[in-house]
Amino acid sequence: AQSVTQPDIHITVSEGASLELRCNYSYGATPYLFWYVQSPGQGLQLLLKYFSGDTLVQGIKGFEAEFKRSQSSFNLRKPSVHWSDAAEYFCAVRGGNEKLTFGTGTRLTIIP
Amino acid sequence: EPEVTQTPSHQVTQMGQEVILRCVPISNHLYFYWYRQILGQKVEFLVSFYNNEISEKSEIFDDQFSVERPDGSNFTLKIRSTKLEDSAMYFCASSVRGGATNEKLFFGSGTQLSVL
Numbered sequence: 001a002q003s004v005t006q007p008d009i010h011i012t013v014s015e016g017a018s019l020e021l022r023c024n025y026s027y028g029a030t031p032y033l034f035w036y037v038q039s040p041g042q043g044l045q046l047l048l049k050y051f052s053g054d055t056l057v058q059g060i061k062g063f064e065a066e067f068k069r070s071q072s073s074f075n076l077r078k079p080s081v082h083w084s085d086a087a088e089y090f091c092a093v094r095g096g097n098e099k100l101t102f103g104t105g106t107r108l109t110i111i112p
Numbered sequence: 113e114p115e116v117t118q119t120p121s122h123q124v125t126q127m128g129q130e131v132i133l134r135c136v137p138i139s140n141h142l143y144f145y146w147y148r149q150i151l152g153q154k155v156e157f158l159v160s161f162y163n164n165e166i167s168e169k170s171e172i173f174d175d176q177f178s179v180e181r182p183d184g185s186n187f188t189l190k191i192r193s194t195k196l197e198d199s200a201m202y203f204c205a206s207s208v209r210g211g212a213t214n215e216k217l218f219f220g221s222g223t224q225l226s227v228l
Contacts, residue, residue, distance in 0.1 A: 099168060
């Protein structure tokens with residue numbers, strides 16, 4: 001069965017600083033990997049996804065993520081965060097079926 | 113961008129009561145999903161629905177739960193006899209295509225269900 005671990009429950013960064021959110025997955029074959037963001041009162045919005053090919057994927061809002069098979073990781077990065085990036089971030093994996101399996105999420109706080 | 117709409121945003125009910133959570137998926141989407149998130153826990157898959165039948169469900173989705181697409185636009189989740197542990201945020205989602213390579217799932221903003 002697939003699973004996702006997001007080891008950081010809460011991260012605080014200064015506006016303009018770089019960001020990396022960690023995600024580790026467990027799945028027997030090549031997974032389909034996703035990052036979603038949830039702003040307060042909003043639904044889950046897809047930031048980016050990895051299916052195959054280039055292991056560095058670009059998403060919306062200036063985010064990128066790198067798939068590292070050897071580390072079973074799919075970390076999310078942004079070179080310079082903005083106050084509007086404050087939200088909950090969820091990593092998710094999908095195997096060979098319909099089901100998305102989410103991590104517990106990382107809450108991002110931005111300080112001025 | 114098109115949206116998935118969920119109503120109500122908050123629902124409070126007494127234990128043992130039936131609740132129906134409503135969702136209006138995006139109009140040209142064919143695949144529909146319910147997920148839930150208990151406070152402080154992961155977002156969990158409940159069920160997927162296509163062509164008027166359940167295509168996949170989790171172990172959470174027991175006989176107390178049912179889904180329906182009653183009129184071609186709404187997609188509902190019914191909990192027949194609510195329990196305290198059903199308190200959670202319930203997310204509806206839809207997509208044009210299904211399967212593992214489906215690229216984009218559109219999520220609604222959720223219904224917060226509180227069972228007292």
